[in-house]
Amino acid sequence: MSSTEAQKQIADLTAELKQHNYNYYVLAMPTIADYDFDHKLKQLAELEKQYPEFADPNSPTQQVGGEVTKEFVNVRHKWPMLSLGNTYNEQELIDFDQRIRKAIGDNFEYVCELKFDGLSMSLTYEGGKLARAVTRGDGVQGDDVTTNVRTINTIPKHLHKGDYPELFEIRGEVFMHRKAFERLNDERMENGEVPYANPRNFASGTIKMQDSAEVAKRPLDCFLYGLYTDKTLFKTHWESLQAVKSWGFxxxxxxxxxxxxxxxxxxxxxWDKERFGLSYDIDGIVIKVNNYSQQQELGFTAKSPRWAISYKFKAERVETELQAVTYQVGRTGAVTPVANLKPVLLAGTTVKRATLHNADEIEIRLQLHEHDWVFVEKGGEIIxxxxxxxxxxRKPDAQPVKYITHCPACNTLLERKDGEAAYYCPNDEGCPPQIVGKMQHFIGRKAMDIDGLGDETIETLYQRGFISHISDIYKLHERADELKQLGRxxxxxxNNMLDGIEKSKQMPFEKVLFGLGIRYVGETVAKKLAAHFKNIDRLATAPYDELITADEIGDRIAxxxxxxxxxxxHREEIEKLKGYRLxxxxxxKELQLASDKLAGKSFIISGVFETYSRDELKDIIEQNGGKILSSISAKLNYLVAGDNMGPAKLEKANKLNIPIISDAELLNLLL
Structure with missing residues (x-):
C-alpha cells in the first residue's frame, strides 16, 4: 500500500467510525453490528501503527466513543469513564491472560460479570443521597440526566444508614427488560411511531428524553458494578461488590x-448458552483483575484499562430460504414488508418470519431476490x-423483489412522504385493515376503554356490516335485536357491550382525541393538545404557527x-360523535384563588423540576392570580426555568431581558 492510499484509507475509516459512534451513543440508533465496528476499529489501529504520521489526534482508536448531546448540562467526570477492549475469541483471552501474568506474576484472580446491553451511567452520592447521574458521554464529560434517573425504581434515592463514605461514585448500566420493550414497542407502532430495534436503543432514547414524567412511564432497570472513592476502602473488586450490595444497591x-x-x-x-433465558439482554462477559493494587500496577492505555477486557458474544446467526415477501397494513396506513422464511431454529425459538422494515431495506441494502438464501440474526434484536x-x-434466473406499488388490502396507490422511509395507503376511510384497526384502537383501554367490546368483536361487526366508522359504534343500541339474531x-x-358504549361517553376530551387515531398523536401528545387548546374546534382550526407553540408539538405532529x-x-365523523354527546x-375546573399576589403577572414554565411537576407549578401560578402564556414575548414577566430547558427559549428570554427564576424563587413571590 502506498502512503497516499494509506492516508486516504485512514481518513475514510476515521470518518466512518466517528459517524457510527455518533449513531450509537448520541442518536441511540446504531447502523452497524458491534462485530463489524470492532473489526473496522482494529483495522484503523493497525494502519495508524504503520503510518502514525496520518493518524487523527481525535481518532476513534483514542476515544471512548460517545459525544455529549446539546439538550443536557455537561458534567465533567471526576474519574474518566473508559471503555473496555473487546475480543471475540478464546485465543485473544488467553493472550490477555499471558500479558497479565508477564506483568504481575501468577498470583491473581479474575472477576467475571455479565456484560449488560444498556447505557453506561455514573451515580454520585453525597451523605447517602443521590446527588447526580451522568451518562458516559465522551468518557471525559457526559450529560446530567439526574431528573430522569430518579424515576428508576431500582436506583436508591436515599441509602439506609451504613458504613459508606460521605462522597462516592458508583457506576452501572441502565437497561430495559425484554417484556417491557415488547409492550412499549407495540404501543409505538399502534401510535404510528417508528419502533426501536432493541431494548438498548429504547433505554438510551428514554434516558435522553426531556420530560421526566414520560421517562417514569417507561420501566427502566439498572445494575451497578463499579465503586469509585477518593480513598480506597477495599482490597478487591469482589469485596466492593458485596459491600455496595449491603448498602442497598x-x-x-x-x-x-x-x-x-x-x-x-x-x-x-x-453464559453463551444460558443468556437467552435471562429477562434482559447481555452481549458478552466482562473480565477484571480482582485486586485493586494489581489493577494500579497494570495501569491504563489511552482509552481502556489494561486489567480488564470484554468478551463479546457473536450474535446467533442462521441461514434459511426466503419463501415470500408479504405486506401488512397498520391502522395508520403504514405498509410493512415481512419476510416469510423456511422455519429455522434460532436462539431457542423457531423463526418463520423476519422484519424487512421498508423498501430501501429490500431494494438497496439487501438487494433481495426471490427465494434467496438469507442469514438471519436475533442477538440483541427481539424481532x-x-x-x-x-x-x-442465488439462482441465475432469480428476479429482484420489488416493493409493491398498491395497497395489498384495497389496491390504492401507495404514497411515500418526503423524509419518511415507509409507504402509506392514503385510503384511510376505505381500506379494511385501517378501518378495523382504528375502531380497535378507539375502544382500547388507553382510549375509550369500552367494556364488552374487544378486537375480535369489532372485526366480526365490521365483516357483518354493522360498523364501518367509529361513530357507528354508538348506533349499535338501535340494532340490538339484529345483534341477537347473529347467534354469536x-x-x-x-347488554354489557351497550352499557360499556354508553359509559364511554363520559371519557374526557384527551381520551377521545387519542382514540381518533390521528397519526403521531399518542396518549401523551393528546393530553398536551387537550390541555393547550381546550376544545376540538380550536384545535381543528389552529394554524401551523399556533400548533407548534403547544408543549412538545413539533413540525411532524403539527x-x-x-x-x-x-x-x-374526518370533520363529518367528529360532528357525528358530538351528536352522540362525546x-x-x-x-x-373552577379556579379558587388562594391569593392575588401574582395578579397582573405572566409566566412561562420550561424544563424539568425536582419538587413540582410543570402542571403543579401552573396551578400554583393560576391559583394566585397569575397567567400562563404560550410563547415568549416582551409581554412576559417571568420565565420559570428548570433542568434541561430548551436553549432557544433561554436565548430569546435573555435577548428580551425577561427575568429567569427557579421554582423556589417563584414560591418566594408568594411570601
Whole structure:
C-alpha cells in the first residue's frame, strides 16, 4: 500500500467510525453490528501503527466513543469513564491472560460479570443521597440526566444508614427488560411511531428524553458494578461488590470469582448458552483483575484499562430460504414488508418470519431476490432480522423483489412522504385493515376503554356490516335485536357491550382525541393538545404557527393534525360523535384563588423540576392570580426555568431581558 492510499484509507475509516459512534451513543440508533465496528476499529489501529504520521489526534482508536448531546448540562467526570477492549475469541483471552501474568506474576484472580446491553451511567452520592447521574458521554464529560434517573425504581434515592463514605461514585448500566420493550414497542407502532430495534436503543432514547414524567412511564432497570472513592476502602473488586450490595444497591447475582483463565472460559461458555433465558439482554462477559493494587500496577492505555477486557458474544446467526415477501397494513396506513422464511431454529425459538422494515431495506441494502438464501440474526434484536444474502446460492434466473406499488388490502396507490422511509395507503376511510384497526384502537383501554367490546368483536361487526366508522359504534343500541339474531352474542353480552358504549361517553376530551387515531398523536401528545387548546374546534382550526407553540408539538405532529382536520370525512365523523354527546371540550375546573399576589403577572414554565411537576407549578401560578402564556414575548414577566430547558427559549428570554427564576424563587413571590 502506498502512503497516499494509506492516508486516504485512514481518513475514510476515521470518518466512518466517528459517524457510527455518533449513531450509537448520541442518536441511540446504531447502523452497524458491534462485530463489524470492532473489526473496522482494529483495522484503523493497525494502519495508524504503520503510518502514525496520518493518524487523527481525535481518532476513534483514542476515544471512548460517545459525544455529549446539546439538550443536557455537561458534567465533567471526576474519574474518566473508559471503555473496555473487546475480543471475540478464546485465543485473544488467553493472550490477555499471558500479558497479565508477564506483568504481575501468577498470583491473581479474575472477576467475571455479565456484560449488560444498556447505557453506561455514573451515580454520585453525597451523605447517602443521590446527588447526580451522568451518562458516559465522551468518557471525559457526559450529560446530567439526574431528573430522569430518579424515576428508576431500582436506583436508591436515599441509602439506609451504613458504613459508606460521605462522597462516592458508583457506576452501572441502565437497561430495559425484554417484556417491557415488547409492550412499549407495540404501543409505538399502534401510535404510528417508528419502533426501536432493541431494548438498548429504547433505554438510551428514554434516558435522553426531556420530560421526566414520560421517562417514569417507561420501566427502566439498572445494575451497578463499579465503586469509585477518593480513598480506597477495599482490597478487591469482589469485596466492593458485596459491600455496595449491603448498602442497598441493585447488584447482578451472576458475577463469579475465578481463579484462572480456564474457569473464565468455562463461565463464558456457560453464559453463551444460558443468556437467552435471562429477562434482559447481555452481549458478552466482562473480565477484571480482582485486586485493586494489581489493577494500579497494570495501569491504563489511552482509552481502556489494561486489567480488564470484554468478551463479546457473536450474535446467533442462521441461514434459511426466503419463501415470500408479504405486506401488512397498520391502522395508520403504514405498509410493512415481512419476510416469510423456511422455519429455522434460532436462539431457542423457531423463526418463520423476519422484519424487512421498508423498501430501501429490500431494494438497496439487501438487494433481495426471490427465494434467496438469507442469514438471519436475533442477538440483541427481539424481532429476527435479515442481515445479508448468500449470493453463492442465488439462482441465475432469480428476479429482484420489488416493493409493491398498491395497497395489498384495497389496491390504492401507495404514497411515500418526503423524509419518511415507509409507504402509506392514503385510503384511510376505505381500506379494511385501517378501518378495523382504528375502531380497535378507539375502544382500547388507553382510549375509550369500552367494556364488552374487544378486537375480535369489532372485526366480526365490521365483516357483518354493522360498523364501518367509529361513530357507528354508538348506533349499535338501535340494532340490538339484529345483534341477537347473529347467534354469536347472548343477551347478557350484548347488554354489557351497550352499557360499556354508553359509559364511554363520559371519557374526557384527551381520551377521545387519542382514540381518533390521528397519526403521531399518542396518549401523551393528546393530553398536551387537550390541555393547550381546550376544545376540538380550536384545535381543528389552529394554524401551523399556533400548533407548534403547544408543549412538545413539533413540525411532524403539527402537519399531521392539519392534514387530518382538512379531511371532510374526518370533520363529518367528529360532528357525528358530538351528536352522540362525546366530550370534545376539556373540563375546566373552577379556579379558587388562594391569593392575588401574582395578579397582573405572566409566566412561562420550561424544563424539568425536582419538587413540582410543570402542571403543579401552573396551578400554583393560576391559583394566585397569575397567567400562563404560550410563547415568549416582551409581554412576559417571568420565565420559570428548570433542568434541561430548551436553549432557544433561554436565548430569546435573555435577548428580551425577561427575568429567569427557579421554582423556589417563584414560591418566594408568594411570601
Amino acid at each position: 441493585h447488584i447482578d447475582n451472576h458475577s463469579k470469582l475465578c481463579g484462572n483463565i480456564t474457569e473464565v472460559l468455562e463461565f463464558i461458555n456457560e 429476527p432480522k435479515i442481515i445479508s444474502v448468500n449470493l453463492d446460492k 352474542f347472548g343477551e347478557k353480552s350484548i 402537519l399531521s393534525l392539519i392534514e387530518y382536520f382538512s379531511g371532510e370525512v 366530550n370534545f371540550v376539556t373540563e375546566e
